[in-house]
Amino acid sequence: MRNKRLDGRDEPILEPELAIIDSHFHLFDRPGNRYMLEEYLFDVAGGHNIIASIYCETQAFIRADGPELLRPLGEVEFANGIAAMSASGIYGPCKVNHGIVGHANLTLGAQVGELLDRCINLAPERFRGVRHITMDYPDERPYRYFMSGRPPMGVMDTTGFPLGLAEVDKRGLVFDTAVFDPLLPTLTGFVDKFPNLRFVLNHMGTAVGIDMTADERVELFQSWSASLRELARRPNVYCKVGGMGMPHWGLEFELREDVVGSSVLAEAWRPYVETAIEAFGADRCMMESNFPPDSRTGGFVPIWNAYKLITRNATEDEKTALYRGTAARVYDLEI
Numbered sequence: 001m002r003n004k005r006l007d008g009r010d011e012p013i014l015e016p017e018l019a020i021i022d023s024h025f026h027l028f029d030r031p032g033n034r035y036m037l038e039e040y041l042f043d044v045a046g047g048h049n050i051i052a053s054i055y056c057e058t059q060a061f062i063r064a065d066g067p068e069l070l071r072p073l074g075e076v077e078f079a080n081g082i083a084a085m086s087a088s089g090i091y092g093p094c095k096v097n098h099g100i101v102g103h104a105n106l107t108l109g110a111q112v113g114e115l116l117d118r119c120i121n122l123a124p125e126r127f128r129g130v131r132h133i134t135m136d137y138p139d140e141r142p143y144r145y146f147m148s149g150r151p152p153m154g155v156m157d158t159t160g161f162p163l164g165l166a167e168v169d170k171r172g173l174v175f176d177t178a179v180f181d182p183l184l185p186t187l188t189g190f191v192d193k194f195p196n197l198r199f200v201l202n203h204m205g206t207a208v209g210i211d212m213t214a215d216e217r218v219e220l221f222q223s224w225s226a227s228l229r230e231l232a233r234r235p236n237v238y239c240k241v242g243g244m245g246m247p248h249w250g251l252e253f254e255l256r257e258d259v260v261g262s263s264v265l266a267e268a269w270r271p272y273v274e275t276a277i278e279a280f281g282a283d284r285c286m287m288e289s290n291f292p293p294d295s296r297t298g299g300f301v302p303i304w305n306a307y308k309l310i311t312r313n314a315t316e317d318e319k320t321a322l323y324r325g326t327a328a329r330v331y332d333l334e335i
Contacts, residue, residue, distance in 0.1 A: 005043070005295035007259045008302035013047035014262075015308050018319060021098070021335065022053040023327040024202065024240050024288035027082065028060035030148070035292040037082055037096060043291060043300035044094050052098035052335050054327060055079045056176060056202075057131050058148055059103050069111050072103040073118055080123035097126065099331040101176050104130040106164025107155060113167040120171070128331045129174030131202070132164070134187075137180050141210040145247045145296075156186055162193065169197040174331060178202040180248070181220070184227035191234045198236055198330060203243025203290060204228065204276045209250025217250065225275045232279035238330050239280045241287050241322070244269045245294025245303055253297040260298050262305035273310045282318040286327040 027036055044050045063074035083097035102119055104112050119127045133151045137143070143150045155161055168175050177199055179187050184205050191199055207224035209217050231237055244265070247254045251268050277285050287307055294303055311322060328335050 002257070003295070004254075004259075004298050005292060005300070007299040008261055008305075009046055009299050011262060011301050011305055013301065014305045014312075016047055016049060018308070019049050019051045019324050020287065020304070021324040021327040021333070022050050022289045022291075023286040023331075024056050024242065025053050025291045026056060026058050026060075026293070027079070027097075028058050028148075030060065037085065037091070040096060040291070041091055041094070043289075045092070046299075046301045048301065048304045050094050051324065052095040052333065054099040054101065054128075054331060054333075055082075055097040056101045057103040060148070062103065068105065069108055069115055070118065072105075072115060073122065076100060076102045076119045076122050076127060080126055083123075083126050095335070098335065099128045099327075099333050100126045101129050101131050101174070102127060104132055104164065104168070106130075106132045106168075107158040107160040109160035109163035110167060112164040113170070116167055116171055116173065128333075129176055129198075129200075130168060131176035131178060132161075133178045134183060135178055135180050135206075136183055137208060138182065142180060142208050142248045156183070156190070162190065165190065165194055165197065169194050174198045174200055176200045176202055179205055181205055181207040181224045181227060184224070184231055188227075188231045188234065191231065191237055195234070195236055198238065199234075200238045200240060200286075200330060201231070202240050203246065203288075204239060204241060204272060205231070206243060206246065206248050207272070208248050210248065212250055221271065225279075228276060229279045232284075235284075237280070238284045238286065238326065239276050241273055241276050241285050242307070243288065243290045243294065244272065244306075245290065245297035247296060251297075260302070262302040262309060265298065265302060265306035266309035269306060270310050273307065277311070277322070282314065282321040283326060285322055286330065287323050
C-alpha cells in the first residue's frame with residue numbers, strides 16, 4: 001500500500017488566508033516510520049495558512065532509562081527543542097510545537113505531580129498539559145491500525161487514574177483524552193468528578209466502524225452522537241475536530257489506490273464533523289490535522305480543504321474560533 005501523504009498536493013487551496021492553529025499533530029522517528037520537523041514543514045508549505053501547531057505525545061522520545069515516572073521528560077525536552085528551532089524563524093513563519101501536550105502515566109496517582117512540575121519547569125512557555133491514552137475496545141478490530149503498538153487497557157479503572165487527574169487539575173493544566181466511542185460515557189463520569197479541569201477530547205471520540213454492515217454503521221452513528229452530545233453538556237470539555245483520516249472510522253479510504261480529493265472526503269466526513277461542532281459549539285471546538293496518522297487517507301492539502309468545505313457556511317467568528325481561537329484560548333497560547 002502506497003504512502004498517501006503527498007496525495008492531492010496540487011489541489012487549489014480553499015480560503016488560503018484563513019489562519020490556522022493545527023491543534024493536534026505528532027513528530028516521531030521510528031524504524032520505517034519517520035515524521036519529523038522537515039516533513040511537517042514540507043506539508044505546511046503546501047499552502048494552508050498554518051500559523052502554529054500543538055504537539056501531542058506519542059512517547060516516541062521518552063528517556064531510555066531512569067524512573068518510569070520521569071521518562072516522559074525526554075519527550076517534552078525534544079518537543080521544546082523543536083519549538084525553539086521553529087521560533088528562530090529560520091524555518092519559516094509557522095510556530096511549530098507552540099504548545100506541548102506531554103505524556104503522564106496517570107495510573108501512578110499522586111506521584112504524577114512531580115513529573116508535571118518538572119515538565120512545567122522544562123518548558124514553561126509551551127508545556128500545557130498531558131495525555132494518557134485510554135482507548136479500550138471490546139475486541140481487537142481497532143488495534144491493527146495503531147502506529148505505535150497496542151495501548152494499555154483498563155487505565156481508567158485503576159485507583160491511580162483519578163488521583164493523577166487531580167494533580168493535573170491542581171496545576172491548571174489540560175488533559176487531552178483519547179477514547180473510542182464505547183468509553184465516552186465513562187469519560188463523562190470523570191468529567192463530572194473534575195468540573196474545573198479542562199478536558200480536550202481527541203478526534204471527536206473516535207467511533208469504531210471497522211467491518212460493520214450498513215445497518216450497524218447507522219446504529220453506531222446514533223449511539224456515538226448521543227454519547228458525544230451528552231459529554232458536550234459539560235462546559236469544561238472541548239473537542240478536537242479531526243482524526244477522520246484514521247482507519248478506525250471504517251470509511252476505508254486507506255484501502256483505495258486512487259487519489260481521494262477533498263470533495264469526496266468532505267461528503268463522507270460531514271455527518272461526523274457537523275455533529276461534533278453542533279454539539280460543542282464553535283467556541284469549544286478546534287480543528288486538527290492529526291498528521292501523520294491521518295495521512296493514511298490522503299494528503300495534508302486535501303484534508304484541510306475537506307474541513308474547510310464542511311465549514312464553508314460558518315460565520316467569520318465561528319471560523320476564527322474553529323481554526324485558531326479555541327485552541328489559543330484553551331492552551332493559553334500567545335499568537
